[in-house]
Amino acid sequence: MIIGVPKEIKDKEYRVAITPAGIDILRKAGHKVIIEKNAGIGSGIHDEESKKAGAEIVDTAQEIFKRVDMIVKVKEPLQQEYPLLRKNQILFTYLHLAPVPELTKTLMKSEIVAIAYETVELPDGSLPILTPMSEVAGKIAVQVGAYYLMKAHGGRGVLLGAVPGVEKGKVVIIGGGAVGTNAAKVALGLGAEVIIINRSIERLRYLDDIFGNKIQTLASNSYNIEKAVTEADLVIGAVLITGAKAPHLITRDMVSKMKRGSVIVDVSIDQGGCVETIRPTSHSDPIYEVDGVIHYGVTNMPGAVPRTSTFALTNATLPYVVKLANLGLDALKQDTALAKGVNVFKGRVAYKAVAEAMGNEFTPLESLL
16 A cells, blocks of 8 residues: 655644654555655654655655555645545544534545544543543643743733742643543642542542542532632643534633633643633634633644654554555454544545534444445
C-alpha cells in the first residue's frame, strides 16, 4: 500500500503523523511512504531522517493525495484540503465530526473511508489513540490556565500554589477521565486546591484512591457544578462522550456568576465544548472574554508541544496504520477496535453518535463491508 503523510496546515499545528521509526516499519513490511516536504520539521524530524528511513519526500500535499491509498494525518482536513479527497481512499486522523456538519458532508460526498482516531475503542471502553493526546491536553490546560490567571494576561492575579499565609488558587475540573486526571496531577503539583466533578461514582472512588485526600471529588449535577465553578479561579472542561457532541454542563448563567478574571480552559472544545459560552479558538488568537471570564478554546492544544505529542501519538497510531496497510479494509473485519473508528464509509455515516448529532441516517458498518 502507498501511505501519504501531508504537512498539517491547522494554525500552529506542528505535529506530524509519522516518525522515522514508523516509516522503517512500514517499508520493511513492503509498503511505500510519501511525506510532504518539511512535514515533520515542527516536531524536530527533518526530511533527511525520513528519507534515510525509506520515505519519499514530495513538494506538495496535492501530489500526496493524488498518489496514495491511505492518508495518515493528525488533524481533520481543512477547507483547502476538501477538493483533494478521493473516492475509496482511506483517511486516518482525528476528525471530531459531531460538531462539524460541513466536514461530515464533505467526507460523505467524497466517498472516502474516514477513520477517526478518537473513536477507536477497545473492548474495555478505553480509547487507545485519543488517550495520549488527552494526557497531553490535560497537563497543558493547567499551564495555560495558570498563565492567563496572571494579571498581565488579563486574569485575577492568582498564583495557583500561593505562598504560606495566602489562600491557594482553586481549580475545578469537570470530568475525571484522562484529561481530568492529568490536569489534576499538574494542578496538585503546582500546589492548587483541586476539585474533580464526574458523573460516575466508581470513577470518583478510583480518583479518591489514587490522589488520597489531596483532592475533593463531587458527583456531577447542576447544583454541584454551579457552586464549584462560581468559586473557582480556573475551570477545566474535560467532558467526553465518545464520538458525540459534548453536553453544556456549564451554562451561560453559571459563567455570569463566576469571578471576574477567572479562567475557563475547555479541552472538550473538539467535541463542541462543555461550556455554553465557549467557541473554537486558535493558538494565534487563543482567548476571549465573556462577563469578564477568560475563555480558552484552542482545538489543537497538544500541537503546542509537538515533539512530545508526535511521538506519543504515533506510538498509539502505528499498530493500526500497519494493520490497515497490510490488510486494507479487511482490517476492519478483523479488529473490532479499529472498526469503531470508522465514522464515514463511502458516503454513509457509520458512527451512531455522529449520525445523531448531524440528523443523518446511521448505517452500521457491518452492513457496508
